[in-house]
């Protein structure tokens with residue numbers, strides 16, 4: 001019987017707290033330019049006179065204290081370290097404009113930073129770039145109850161926005177593990193994907209407008225709230241996913257869908273990846289439009305979540321686990337549909353055990369198992385991260401392949417991710433960073449991905465770490481056009497240098 005194996009687990013946290021340095025044995029982070037071959041570009045060095053000028057622009061918000069700077073010079077993964085000596089905290093677009101106009105004139109490089117939760121080194125300086133933090137640009141400007149349109153400053157924390165719109169009967173179309181820390185501006189700048197992608201699609205579709213400050217200080221106000229605006233080039237799209245290299249996003253207008261009245265989550269154990277795929281196929285067909293997430297993780301992920309975060313599996317040990325979420329409008333009807341469907345899965349052998357959660361606390365606990373894998377991995381050692389898009393039927397092939405290839409040189413090789421979006425998170429952990437291990441992983445992983453016509457970055461972006469592998473996913477003509485756009489919008493290249501575009505020979 002389906003009824004008996006269902007068990008529910010205790011509540012878990014959905015917030016990515018602080019940096020991953022929670023482990024007491026976290027090794028010192030070496031300077032990025034010592035680990036990777038990169039030359040400082042000829043930008044000016046911040047002088048006393050510059051500091052005094054910034055102090056006039058953002059009084060009391062020019063940070064030079066080394067301890068405060070430390071948190072912004074090092075990325076969340078503790079894999080990159082810049083050596084910026086100045087962090088600025090503007091409150092308004094006007095202040096951002098004054099700062100950029102000045103930096104443009106003085107040829108000073110700027111690294112925009114939101115919550116600093118990025119995975120590809122895009123949010124931290126590589127050398128001594130000025131850090132422009134959006135932390136104090138955290139005001140909700142308006143919310144329109146009729147349309148569900150939220151307009152806010154770029155530094156609002158995603159989870160706070162979620163709360164704001166949920167109190168009004170709507171949801172943010174974006175949700176991700178770092179929600180307690182990441183900023184909406186950073187989400188747009190990286191075109192973050194996350195856990196609701198299957199349901200609400202890309203941010204490119206739900207963002208209605210934005211305001212950005214260009215490298216020379218020009219404020220580009222495209223903060224529209226219209227569903228339809230077919231007036232030529234859609235300039236906001238240039239800034240979405242540009243990772244702070246074309247302008248600084250200062251405000252956002254985003255369309256929030258109505259909050260689903262009935263959310264249910266099932267957590268299932270599957271005997272193999274073929275069964276995971278078949279379960280997805282069946283879910284799509286049977287659950288139809290109420291299917292809102294389909295995530296998977298392998299057994300090693302579950303072991304690490306147990307070992308490092310003490311979260312217990314709610315189902316019997318299995319080679320794979322699947323999290324299925326439904327979001328609909330009729331609570332009982334949806335729960336019945338899901339439960340009937342799951343019984344069928346169990347009967348067919350696609351699933352060997354499962355648990356169903358219909359109340360908020362249990363739903364959160366099940367999501368925590370999936371959302372907190374990143375945190376568990378960060379406590380396992382140094383993490384090599386790959387975030388790739390692949391044809392769904394090939395999604396897991398690379399994981400056993402790498403396990404065999406790397407043998408004991410890797411501590412763990414895991415695969416998990418947004419199966420419904422064809423997005424694998426392939427992570428390899430080791431005791432410490434090793435250039436030799438990196439050399440075995442790259443370009444192998446990227447060549448393999450390109451061989452499947454996949455993308456070397458499904459949702460985490462390019463940042464610093466992937467800038468030289470874009471050629472695996474984009475033709476030379478596209479890279480050339482990207483560079484031309486960069487030159488047009490940021491002729492001196494002061495905005496987030498060393499990121500997103502391949503290094504020039």
Ligand SMILES: O=C(O)CC[C@@H](O)C(=O)O
Nearest residue numbers: 177371374385425426427
């Ligand atoms: O840590 C990772 O590799 C993935 C992070 C995030 O995109 C997730 O889906 O949990």
Ligand SMILES: [Zn+2]
Nearest residue numbers: 194418425459
């Ligand atoms: Zn993800």
